[in-house]
Amino acid sequence: MNRQAAKKLQEFFSAFPGASTSLLMLDYDGTLAGFRVDRFKARPWAQVRDLLDRIQSQKKTRIAVVTGRPAGEIPLMLALDPAPEVWGLHGAERLYPNGRREMEVQTPAVRQALQNLRKRLKRDSLGGLFEDKPNAAVMHWRGRSPEQAREIKRRTQELFEPLAKLSGLRLLEFEAGLELRAGRDKGGAVREIIRESDAGAPVTYLGDDLTDEAAFKAVNEAKAPHLSVLMRRAPRKTAADVWLKPPEELRTFLRMWLEAWDGK
Template sequence: MVDAERRPPRIDDHLETVASSLGTDGGLFVGLDFDGTLSPIASTPDEPELAAACRDALAALVAHPGVTVGVVSGRALADLKERVGVEGVVYAGNHGLELEHRGETEVHPAAATHRPHLREVRRELEGRVGDVRGCEVEDKDLTLSVHYRRTPPALVENVRDGVRDVVPEDDPDLRVNEGKAVLEVRPAIDWDKGSAILYLVEHLEGVRRIVYVGDDVTDEDAFDVLDDEDVGVHVGPGHGSAADYRVDSQDEVAPFLSWVADVVDGSS
């Protein structure tokens, strides 16, 4: 259990140590969240776009023969691919329930069986919280997201209570996970962003080290699976994060990725 008061140190103060960990001999997997990491946080789920500087940095990393870039997000796979659109990237959508690598798409078999139940729950949620001001129920096929970023603070508990009424804690098939101004309804299976990263790395050739960058609560699952030689970077203040280091804002992600590209090229 990570101390809630722990705050990862700024990575700028430890670049020499990180560069030593990365090395220049290839075998690097760079995993990245999307919202709040590659894209600034927006008020609605339809708004975020890949920041131009991040696109350039991803392209530089993908071009390196010893680097694989993976974008790992709560977004549905098709939505994620459209927003990133960088050739050569591998993807984990819906918190890893959908994967695309080596030109093949995989859906977690246990998650696929929950689709009919999720459709029923979506209708119940829309009836229960769909009319709450600023609340939006997003259907991502394998999961549901209840967004309340635009909901007035006085009504947020109404959203939380409504979701818990529809999907109680003892629901045998579904569970609710917290994110930044979002409640995620997912199949109750033992699979998350960390599981997805380990699966991808196992099925990619020659990966020796992992760099993972993310800003959300769900990214802690990814930080938790990293080894001592790997590098976890939290985007934002990072209080209570298991990440090794932090950058203070989304604006610092692209410069960090460009620096990583320089390190693996041996030019930094």
């Protein structure tokens, strides 16, 4: 960990003795687990599950996973007991630890536009991998050659961009794909979680992808002590306060979290 990151972490954790609870928000893929082309094989990195389990046992931290996946996939992948709170589909869906699920409502025009697009992409997926979500159509090109990826991206943009002009639909670009979607983004989810939490609770968000930038910005606006963390093998231009490299520095971060409460 570089010295500047270490200093920022130290500053952040020094706020814990003055607080009674804390808020730990995490992306899943690329942040807690490595990428797999078959996403159901993306299990958390070694020790990560155990560290989260211990943080949960301290009963000082509200843990929320904020992911692009359907929320229901995360409790199975993470296998925490009790199940964590999960905001799925980049925030459009909310799954409570008790299994209750809430979904943002779509207008009829948005629903119809997505329906037509799904039909079109099920017939011909433009050479990419089409993922059908309740609030979105997603095209992935992870694992394709650079030339193939460029071509899939071009054709996807051609199809998605006119639809993104429709009220209620937006484009969401991520590292190896493009999503046309309705509803809250990760920034909206993070703002909502912070709003529901204790006013002075230290708050953090860990994420790797372009879609996490909205969440970093939402954390940076928090009045409570806060830290936004880009968790990624390579750095990039980001709104996050610090850059950490998974999985080693993720484990370090979670251990510091545990100690910040244990030492109290």
